[in-house]
Amino acid sequence: MRGSGCEGGPVTPPVVVVAVALLRGRQLLAARRSAPSALAGGWELPGGKVEPGEREEDALVRECVEELGVEVRLGERVGGDWPLSPGRALRVWTGSVVEGEPAPLQDHDELRWLSWGDWESVGWLPADMPVVGRLRALVEEGQDVLPGATT
Numbered sequence: 562m563r564g565s566g567c568e569g570g571p572v573t574p575p576v577v578v579v580a581v582a583l584l585r586g587r588q589l590l591a592a593r594r595s596a597p598s599a600l601a602g603g604w605e606l607p608g609g610k611v612e613p614g615e616r617e618e619d620a621l622v623r624e625c626v627e628e629l630g631v632e633v634r635l636g637e638r639v640g641g642d643w644p645l646s647p648g649r650a651l652r653v654w655t656g657s658v659v660e661g662e663p664a665p666l667q668d669h670d671e672l673r674w675l676s677w678g679d680w681e682s683v684g685w686l687p688a689d690m691p692v693v694g695r696l697r698a699l700v701e702e703g704q705d706v707l708p709g710a711t712t
């Protein structure tokens with residue numbers, strides 16, 4: 562299109578951080594970061610950066626093995642790109658644990674299954690707050706957000 566005023570160079574794709582909202586019924590797993598110091602003590606959804614050449618969903622399954630020691634099955638995407646710091650985007654899926662019990666093996670010093678009424682009771686990292694709100698709305702609407710959800 563002429564006259565668009567877009568004079569910049571090629572757009573650099575964002576660094577993608579993937580995270581999973583693990584649900585057990587209406588309980589949500591929150592993880593408290595242990596590092597770096599600027600983020601330590603903040604609560605987040607488990608996950609991490611996608612490695613070069615890696616599929617996003619594969620990265621998320623890998624991170625759950627490394628960080629929590631569990632196998633997960635992913636469900637639906639929650640929203641689109643959630644803003645992080647400039648040049649970074651957070652992409653979130655729902656999921657459920659299919660094998661193992663989550664433990665804070667790496668990057669976290671505490672895990673907590675938050676019951677439905679307590680989802681906002683921890684100090685989420687700023688980027689996660691709207692994600693948690695969106696997820697609550699989806700569950701409230703009765704959307705089937707989990708893979709092969711049973712009761």
Ligand SMILES: Nc1nc2c([nH]c(=O)n2[C@H]2C[C@H](O)[C@@H](COP(=O)(O)OP(=O)(O)OP(=O)(O)O)O2)c(=O)[nH]1
Nearest residue numbers: 578579580605606607608609610645651686688689
């Ligand atoms: N995993 C995760 N990271 C989040 C969330 N919210 C949020 O702001 N972040 C930020 C914190 C970090 O700056 C960045 C994720 O980086 P990370 O350190 O967890 O990534 P990683 O496990 O791949 O670690 P590394 O290999 O780079 O050490 O995204 C979230 O819910 N989950």
